[in-house]
Amino acid sequence: MNKKKIGYGFIIFLIFMWLCTLISKSIYASRLPMVTTCGIESKYIEHVVEAEGIVEAGAKLPVTALGGLRVVAVSVQAGDRVEEGDLLFTVDLEDMKEIMAQQELDRQKTQLQIDAILHNRELAQEKKELEEARAREDYDALARYQDTLVGRAAENVAQAEEALDELQAENRAHEDDWKKEDGEQKTEEEIEAERKAREEEEERLKQELQAAAYAEADAKWNRDNAVKDAGRKVEDVISEEDQDAALAVYQAEAEGIQEKLSAYQAVLDGGGKITAPMSGMVTDVYVQAGGRVPDTASFLLADDEAPYQFCVTLTKEEKTYVNLSDDVKLKLGDRKEVNARVDYLAENENAPGSFTARIQLPEETGAPGQSGTMTCAKAGEKQSCCIPLLALHEDQNKSYVYVAGEREGILGTEYYVEEINVSVVDKNDKFAAVEGALTEESRIIQSADKEIKRGDVIRLASPE
Numbered sequence: 001m002n003k004k005k006i007g008y009g010f011i012i013f014l015i016f017m018w019l020c021t022l023i024s025k026s027i028y029a030s031r032l033p034m035v036t037t038c039g040i041e042s043k044y045i046e047h048v049v050e051a052e053g054i055v056e057a058g059a060k061l062p063v064t065a066l067g068g069l070r071v072v073a074v075s076v077q078a079g080d081r082v083e084e085g086d087l088l089f090t091v092d093l094e095d096m097k098e099i100m101a102q103q104e105l106d107r108q109k110t111q112l113q114i115d116a117i118l119h120n121r122e123l124a125q126e127k128k129e130l131e132e133a134r135a136r137e138d139y140d141a142l143a144r145y146q147d148t149l150v151g152r153a154a155e156n157v158a159q160a161e162e163a164l165d166e167l168q169a170e171n172r173a174h175e176d177d178w179k180k181e182d183g184e185q186k187t188e189e190e191i192e193a194e195r196k197a198r199e200e201e202e203e204r205l206k207q208e209l210q211a212a213a214y215a216e217a218d219a220k221w222n223r224d225n226a227v228k229d230a231g232r233k234v235e236d237v238i239s240e241e242d243q244d245a246a247l248a249v250y251q252a253e254a255e256g257i258q259e260k261l262s263a264y265q266a267v268l269d270g271g272g273k274i275t276a277p278m279s280g281m282v283t284d285v286y287v288q289a290g291g292r293v294p295d296t297a298s299f300l301l302a303d304d305e306a307p308y309q310f311c312v313t314l315t316k317e318e319k320t321y322v323n324l325s326d327d328v329k330l331k332l333g334d335r336k337e338v339n340a341r342v343d344y345l346a347e348n349e350n351a352p353g354s355f356t357a358r359i360q361l362p363e364e365t366g367a368p369g370q371s372g373t374m375t376c377a378k379a380g381e382k383q384s385c386c387i388p389l390l391a392l393h394e395d396q397n398k399s400y401v402y403v404a405g406e407r408e409g410i411l412g413t414e415y416y417v418e419e420i421n422v423s424v425v426d427k428n429d430k431f432a433a434v435e436g437a438l439t440e441e442s443r444i445i446q447s448a449d450k451e452i453k454r455g456d457v458i459r460l461a462s463p464e
Helices: 002-030 093-173 188-238 245-269
Strands: 034-038 041-056 060-063 071-074 087-091 273-275 280-285 299-302 309-314 327-332 338-341 344-347 355-360 371-388 392-394 399-409 412-427 431-436 444-448 457-460
Touching: 034 399, 041 431, 060 280, 087 093, 093 188, 093 245, 309 371, 338 355, 371 412, 392 412, 399 431, 399 457, 412 457
Parallel strands: 034 457
Antiparallel strands: 034 444, 041 309, 041 371, 060 299, 071 087, 087 273, 280 299, 309 355, 327 338, 327 371, 344 355, 371 431, 392 399, 399 412, 399 444, 412 431
């Protein structure tokens, strides 16, 4: 009997211990973080760029008006549509009359300058004509005088030649008669003396001829140089003087002032109302009441004949997935999505690191100033090891994932957190393609109901 009681007691003890162990294990397990796991997948990492933008005019035409006029009232604003002849703004007529009076005064001053220059030119022309006439008279008189001197020199040469020729002829004629004269016999001494006298006379005449020839050459040289100098003086007088640009400047200034006065008068005749020269939507306004009209455009109007453009700014990362000629989808306001293509893509000069994309809109689509969204979806290469982006952890130096490992613990088989380093190949807002020590059997921890770290014991939400 006692043995049976002991056996029953032992059995009850074992049951009690089993119940305690089971309760302890349940309590222990209930305090562990619960995680959900997933495996690696093979898929395409699609990149979707969504960016907001605004519709702009495909071409803007400037509307200009006389600069400097004071604006009384502006009748349109950006976004308004105007037709040719519609009132844009009104200017202050009294202010404009004061400007016209000043312009007229400036025109008169400029005309006085022009008249003075023309009068001085007329006086200078008369003086030049007188100087030319005198220079030509001096040239003619000098030429005649120099020709006279050359003629005299030539006459002296001719006389010297004639005298020399006569003496030489006489010497040849009397060569045989030197020994006789009037039938009388001459001595050798007398003959020699006479021959010597004749030779000396001939030599003297030759020297006179040479001197006359030199004098003639000098006269010709002096004549040529004197006439050339006189001719140059005539050329200097009749040559055109350097044109003074002052007259052209004043004339151009006077013409410009007169054109402005005519334009002012046209505005005055129109009652100071500035109207649209064409039809279109007003995209930019550069005048305001109380201000003055700029010298540049006062308004910009969208050209109705040019298609509108959707303009969007992209970050450097977004530009990685958007390229020229890419197909995109546009949604403008409540309209349906339309298919389009990127027609222009370039970096912003004023904001390096950002890019502007322009998309030409189909006809009758959108209006300047309307906002919308561009969507560009691009699938990359198929990746063999992809995980949910929630499973990827990154800090400054590395990327890693948590994996549920299996081991024996104090209460039997348990799961714990392993940390595996990976490198990110590509990713989007949902998935990441990675490389590392992951296999198809890896239980990648995607989420946990508590904060976990490497080595923590965990429990699986859906144990395999």
